[in-house]
Amino acid sequence: MVAGIPGTSISGLYYILLAFLMPVKEAYLSCNGRSSVKRWFNVALQMVNAAGIIGCIFGTGWVLSYVIRKSQLMMHGQIPQQVSSLMSLTSACAALAILAVVLLVVLGMSLVMPKRPSRIRE
């Protein structure tokens, strides 16, 4: 099974950020002799995925802005000033802020909630 609704909202952003952190972790592992070519291939593949997703988001935003501005020019005879780019910047900042809040909330919960023992005895 898959959990939730793949390909939506802050999940995508979360995994994009994790993908961009992968080379940092892999470089650390390489320094400690715990990396491999196969692992670096996986890192590169996910970096390509993440970069491609970001490129597609910007590309879609650009195309939509263009279409909306053109249609508004045709309908109203004027082009709204920087509305589309402002909206996309606001959306990106809002998504990052929401993700940060969600991650901080669960981190905070882990600090204040008592940890229950696992059934495995060390």
Added chain:
Amino acid sequence: MSDIKGSDLTVLVPAYNEASTIADTIRSLKEQTLPATEVIVIDDCSTDNTSEIARSFGVTVVRPPKNTGTKAGAQNFGLALVKTQYTMAIDADTTLAPDAIEKLIPAVHDPKICAACGMVLPRYVRTVWERGRYIEYLFAFSFYKPIQDYYDRPLISSGCFSVYHTSALKANGGWQTRTMAEDMDLTWSFYHDGYGVRFLPEAVCYPVEPHDFKFMSKQLRRWSHGFVQNVRLHWRDVVHIPMLRSAIAVVLWDAVVATLAYLVLFPVLAVLVSPYFLLWYLIDGPAVAFPVLLQAARRNEFQKALASMPSFFVLRTVNSYFMLEALWSEVVLGKTLKVYEKGH
């Protein structure tokens, strides 16, 4: 090829009225490059000839005194008979790539790893529901899951095809029947117990996915309720597990916010403000398509994936309804789904 007697593995195949699919499942198990020591089909009191078909392949077939009511119940009945070091669970409508077991089992040779799962792809990609699921799987199993695995926290060891340390599985009491998603319950229990779980994309399985709305809705209802039930059951424990808690938190956030956006916000804004807001249903299409088509191209399935993309958006919107229904029912109304209905 690995030593064919060296798997030390029992495969459990829970089956209820699977006469149309179980032959393919057993055949694919028999044709493995690393065959299992034993294959046990648990015929959960089927009313068709599932037992007879399974026996004709020479595998062990057992039957509980009465229908157990859940897949987990049937699996537990079979688990009591397992004597090997490793146990594999596979659905009776799922086939494996010929080298799936050989690719998957080395992961659990590490004593700290007690479960491992592989790549899941629909066997048939014909209807809008199967196509939507195909894209959903390509996206999740080529982007989300490898990243989860990289950080040592796959969210779920998929119930349709996973291998386990038998001792850890038995210590957990087998598969619990307390939620509608026994695989998620088991995976999160393992993490709490300090074990690791792996995802190996090289090991591929092919389940039969729901082909129409009736069966898809049953599966989505079960999965959505199962997710909510597991969050309610495990949240005090998973909050102490880094990466897992983050992954669950963002899924939960999306489950609430994305569903409200798809089902309420976008239609309202489209009516009250501008029809342009309907574009939000599709606006992330290219972003979803990128990893999907990349993975599909690597599998020589580019055209199939491209043709299936529109179905993804249909499935996602329907999925949103069932997620919202599960949240409302389980959390607000306190009505827990207890009846296990198969996807087909």
